Amino acid sequence: MKRYKKLICVIGLGQFGSELARELANRCEVLAIDNSEDRVNAIAESVQRAMIVDARDFTGLSSLVSADFDEAVVSLGESMEASVLCTLHLRKIGLKTIRAKAVSEDHATILRAVGATETIFPERETAKRVAAQIINPNLLDFIPLGEDFEVMDVGVPDSFLGKTLIELKLRERFGVFVIAVRELVPPKFVFLPGPNFVIKPSDVLVMIGKEKDLSQIQQAGD
Numbered sequence: 001m002k003r004y005k006k007l008i009c010v011i012g013l014g015q016f017g018s019e020l021a022r023e024l025a026n027r028c029e030v031l032a033i034d035n036s037e038d039r040v041n042a043i044a045e046s047v048q049r050a051m052i053v054d055a056r057d058f059t060g061l062s063s064l065v066s067a068d069f070d071e072a073v074v075s076l077g078e079s080m081e082a083s084v085l086c087t088l089h090l091r092k093i094g095l096k097t098i099r100a101k102a103v104s105e106d107h108a109t110i111l112r113a114v115g116a117t118e119t120i121f122p123e124r125e126t127a128k129r130v131a132a133q134i135i136n137p138n139l140l141d142f143i144p145l146g147e148d149f150e151v152m153d154v155g156v157p158d159s160f161l162g163k164t165l166i167e168l169k170l171r172e173r174f175g176v177f178v179i180a181v182r183e184l185v186p187p188k189f190v191f192l193p194g195p196n197f198v199i200k201p202s203d204v205l206v207m208i209g210k211e212k213d214l215s216q217i218q219q220a221g222d
Contacts, residue, residue, distance in 0.1 A: 017075030067094030091115025
């Protein structure tokens with residue numbers, strides 16, 4: 001049976017972790033973990049599962065989290081020891097994608113060394129977004145679209161590879177538009193790609209459409 005919702009584990013339910021878990025739970029199956037009973041109780045009704053576990057304990061963590069999870073987010077940046085141990089445990093469990101909150105460049109380096117695939121600096125990234133909005137408030141990324149329409153970065157399903165945009169007929173099939181392409185190799189941003197643009201594995205499609213239609217694109221490769 002196909003599983004269309006991502007299975008995500010969020011470990012550490014401080015302000016960033018709890019808000020992230022709540023937001024993800026709108027579209028994903030979320031397991032929220034913290035060693036604080038109060039924090040777990042506070043989020044229990046907002047996510048699919050919430051459990052009290054010390055992320056430094058491999059036995060306890062591995063009893064809840066398996067390699068079947070699509071991703072894990074380690075939001076234990078305030079405790080370097082806990083975040084490093086948790087990241088190490090998750091890699092040992094077999095998770096392929098681990099995003100970990102860091103409080104410094106040295107912390108980020110250690111996290112990547114023990115298995116984090118991405119390090120997150122929430123305050124820094126928020127500051128960049130706010131600064132960009134102040135400098136140019138007309139950036140599409142910050143326009144509230146309404147009517148359930150969203151702008152979303154979408155990874156390319158395997159079925160799209162090697163085909164042109166006109167061949168994919170995204171408007172007819174899914175009701176969405178490609179407004180830009182972020183080419184990762186080499187890094188390049190293509191705004192309003194033409195109908196003969198050929199999709200590559202390293203491309204990320206920037207699409208506009210309704211949430212339910214954009215979600216169908218994600219499922220197209222399943």
